[in-house]
Amino acid sequence: MAKLIGGAAQIVVVNSVVLSDHVTAAxxxxxxxxxxxxxxxxxxxxxxxxxxxxxxxxxxxxxxxASEVDATLTALVGTVVPFALTPxxxxxxxxxxxxxxxxxxxxxxxxxxxxxxxSSFSTSWPVSGAITRTVx
Amino acid sequence: xxxxxKKVEYEVVGNHAVHGHEPGTTFSAELxxxxxxxxxxxxxLVVSGNxxxx
Numbered sequence: 001m002a003k004l005i006g007g008a009a010q011i012v013v014v015n016s017v018v019l020s021d022h023v024t025a026a027x028x029x030x031x032x033x034x035x036x037x038x039x040x041x042x043x044x045x046x047x048x049x050x051x052x053x054x055x056x057x058x059x060x061x062x063x064x065x066a067s068e069v070d071a072t073l074t075a076l077v078g079t080v081v082p083f084a085l086t087p088x089x090x091x092x093x094x095x096x097x098x099x100x101x102x103x104x105x106x107x108x109x110x111x112x113x114x115x116x117x118x119s120s121f122s123t124s125w126p127v128s129g130a131i132t133r134t135v136x
Numbered sequence: 137x138x139x140x141x142k143k144v145e146y147e148v149v150g151n152h153a154v155h156g157h158e159p160g161t162t163f164s165a166e167l168x169x170x171x172x173x174x175x176x177x178x179x180x181l182v183v184s185g186n187x188x189x190x
Contacts, residue, residue: 015171017180018153067150067179075174 002095011089012058014103015072015081022069024120025059028085028099030131054127056083056103062112062119073123076105080128094135101131141166145185146175154180 012023033050063069084100092098109121147162148154154175157163162184167175175181 015174016155017150017175017178021152065151067152071178072180075177079170079174081171081174 011084011086013082013084013100014058015076015083017072019060019069019072022061022063023058024061025057025122026085027057028054028127028131029057030054030127052130054101054131055124056085056127057122057124059122060120062110062121070110073105073108074110077108078105080104092134092136098134099131100134102128104128141168141172144172144183146181147184148180149182150178150180152180 010020010023010026011018012020012026030052031054032052034047035050036045037048038045060069060073064071080102082100083103084098086092086096086098088096090096103125105123105125107123107125109123112121113119143164143166145162145164146154146167148157148159151159153159155163155165172181176183
């Protein structure tokens with residue numbers, strides 16, 4: 001199995017718009033709560049999986065031009081929108097799976113400026129519902 | 137209650153692919169009213185063809 005250079009051509013889609021060319025980092029995490037089922041008499045703790053939680057973190061390069069980052073994200077705060085991530089721009093396959101679902105856009109930083117630095121900002125959005133993985 | 141969406145023809149006028157369609161192309165879709173507004177307000181789509189009244 002080939003190892004992958006991060007950011008080679010990752011596809012980041014938010015609200016059905018491909019915005020990869022303004023993204024420098026994207027992380028999707030999924031975890032399950034651990035529900036303790038230990039009882040008196042047990043010698044070790046035992047668990048079952050509870051609800052799952054997903055989080056989509058993206059680092060953006062700001063752009064105020066028409067149809068770019070600011071114009072796309074500013075209207076999304078407080079709404080649930082679809083997202084999709086694939087590791088590379090190749091066709092979706094067993095070695096290039098697509099992860100998708102919906103996120104609640106809870107934060108957006110329209111202004112993030114520092115002298116001498118590229119204007120960039122990060123978002124951290126909770127996944128609403130399940131994350132699906134497709135390979136075809 | 138979910139309002140039924142109708143199929144509308146859109147043109148991708150922004151710089152990025154939308155719903156898998158490249159800039160400059162058109163496609164028909166039944167977008168939700170919310171996404172319809174978000175994508176048009178964001179400069180990604182315009183209604184085209186015979187649906188301009190939509």
